[in-house]
Amino acid sequence: MGFSSVTLCSFRNLKEQTLDLSRKNIYLVGNNGQGKTNFLEMIYYLCYAASFRTKNEKILIKNDAEYLNISAKFHHSNDKISSSIKLYQDKHQKKIKLNGKLVRDRKDIISNFPCVVFCHNDLYFVNGSPEKKRIYLDQCISLNDSIFITYLRNYKKILKERNMLLKNKKIELLDVYTHQLIETGYPIQEKRRELIQFLNEKFDTIYSEISGISENLKIVYNSSWKKSGKSKILEDIWQKKIKEIQYGITLTGPHRDSFSIMMGSNDYLNFASTGQLRIISLILRILQSEYYQISTGRLPVLLVDDVLLELDSEKRERMMKFFPRYEQIFYTFLPDDMITSSENSITYRVNNGLLEKIE
Amino acid sequence: MNTLENLISLLSRLPGVGKKSASRMAYSFLKGDEEYNLKLGQSIMELKQRIHKCHICGNFTENDICDICAATDRDITFLCVVEESQDVQMIESTGDFKGFYHVLHGVLSPLDGVGPTELGFDKLVDRIDHSSVKELILATNPTLEGDSTALYIRHILKDHDLVITRIASGLPVGGDMEYADKMSISRALKGRMKFSSDDE
Numbered sequence A: 001m002g003f004s005s006v007t008l009c010s011f012r013n014l015k016e017q018t019l020d021l022s023r024k025n026i027y028l029v030g031n032n033g034q035g036k037t038n039f040l041e042m043i044y045y046l047c048y049a050a051s052f053r054t055k056n057e058k059i060l061i062k063n064d065a066e067y068l069n070i071s072a073k074f075h076h077s078n079d080k081i082s083s084s085i086k087l088y089q090d091k092h093q094k095k096i097k098l099n100g101k102l103v104r105d106r107k108d109i110i111s112n113f114p115c116v117v118f119c120h121n122d123l124y125f126v127n128g129s130p131e132k133k134r135i136y137l138d139q140c141i142s143l144n145d146s147i148f149i150t151y152l153r154n155y156k157k158i159l160k161e162r163n164m165l166l167k168n169k170k171i172e173l174l175d176v177y178t179h180q181l182i183e184t185g186y187p188i189q190e191k192r193r194e195l196i197q198f199l200n201e202k203f204d205t206i207y208s209e210i211s212g213i214s215e216n217l218k219i220v221y222n223s224s225w226k227k228s229g230k231s232k233i234l235e236d237i238w239q240k241k242i243k244e245i246q247y248g249i250t251l252t253g254p255h256r257d258s259f260s261i262m263m264g265s266n267d268y269l270n271f272a273s274t275g276q277l278r279i280i281s282l283i284l285r286i287l288q289s290e291y292y293q294i295s296t297g298r299l300p301v302l303l304v305d306d307v308l309l310e311l312d313s314e315k316r317e318r319m320m321k322f323f324p325r326y327e328q329i330f331y332t333f334l335p336d337d338m339i340t341s342s343e344n345s346i347t348y349r350v351n352n353g354l355l356e357k358i359e
Numbered sequence B: 001m002n003t004l005e006n007l008i009s010l011l012s013r014l015p016g017v018g019k020k021s022a023s024r025m026a027y028s029f030l031k032g033d034e035e036y037n038l039k040l041g042q043s044i045m046e047l048k049q050r051i052h053k054c055h056i057c058g059n060f061t062e063n064d065i066c067d068i069c070a071a072t073d074r075d076i077t078f079l080c081v082v083e084e085s086q087d088v089q090m091i092e093s094t095g096d097f098k099g100f101y102h103v104l105h106g107v108l109s110p111l112d113g114v115g116p117t118e119l120g121f122d123k124l125v126d127r128i129d130h131s132s133v134k135e136l137i138l139a140t141n142p143t144l145e146g147d148s149t150a151l152y153i154r155h156i157l158k159d160h161d162l163v164i165t166r167i168a169s170g171l172p173v174g175g176d177m178e179y180a181d182k183m184s185i186s187r188a189l190k191g192r193m194k195f196s197s198d199d200e
């Protein structure tokens, strides 16, 4: 089922309103800049209490408002009853209430109504910085494994401490924090490798079907720890010790890792067109949804922001063949796009922040 | 700021006390028995004057040496390292441990400026060097900081003739696996022990 209704107040440019979302397919039609993407961002915010467009959540609050407020009802088809979620954010703090109960840690809502967003910036997962690529991997895993979020938090803390020791040349503690760096970092790498193995099972087949060319692509994890096994890694870090002290920073670990799309022994980035990279970024999102579905037995909510428009109609059709199953989908369209409405869909016209149902 | 407001603001600095409960406490002092207030005030004043750290183990005591360190019927071959004095109380309340303690009064936390010097590890090493300890039990909490602290102690004592053990962690006894958090289950699995009748 998915979200059945939402009431929103002071979220970006969106007008204060209550909306019926009680269909599997929700279409948002409008010109650019009217609030379609803001609406998707609002749904994403309900799912994760975070935005996919900004880290500065204060800018989500409407210009002249003191705070934003959203509440929604959600009904998962596996569950007997529906859940309610409320989000409040002012300039200082955020409050989340799940079924009337205050949620203290954001990680406790992440697995409740997960969504997968297909947006323009997904291209960075393919041709962006290693950091963007790590975000993709970590997001995929966090969706169905909340313990992974603890792994990431622990690693981040140890890394920060270790960097401080290196910077201040407090060498006496270095051994302990190197040990801890490996202990907390190793499971992160293991999980990421497992994910990549899963991705590779289908990635190349889907790519050649959609693009129409067979390139034999493979996703490869680039580890900054060149050795495998904890004791080998320890030895390796030990040898870099002088360099690390000199630079005052931890030079290797999961925070430096990345992945590449390889064609044989060459990085596909050097050969692919922007259109081909776009297809790859879409496949990464499709596989993210499937990974979630397979490991949890639940279906995600999908948010699709214009990305399919960049493909020609033939590729678009082939793409749809591989489109993941979903609990609910939110789809943005431009006014002249063809939409086939059905009894399974609701179409909203988005105009200057106001959503109006088109019957 | 008047006297009442001042008290509320002081009380609300206590751990676990918010503005609301601080104000409830303050009003209850105001309305309550004067003798009680006097006793409470006195106890608070005397606390720091009378109680200090044991010269040997660091546990809080009113004497130079705490009751545990002064005891003659305990096993001098076991030494248990804990984070806080409260941990000594907890372990003592089980009655299962008959060795001695060493209280660190903290854990390693470089970002907060707590390093080996602040925790007085040299004192611990010195103590081990001058005693007949055979097993050192590291009972710091199973947290990131507690683990780092345990690792560091192991590291500085690696050349000593000593068995070093780490307190086990995992599922609460009588608890349901269903209600345990994932990290505890994962840790319990990693720390699993052989379950056979070999040693019967």
Ligand SMILES: [Zn+2]
Pocket: B054, B055, B056, B057, B058, B059, B065, B066, B067, B068, B069, B070
């Ligand atoms: Zn003592």
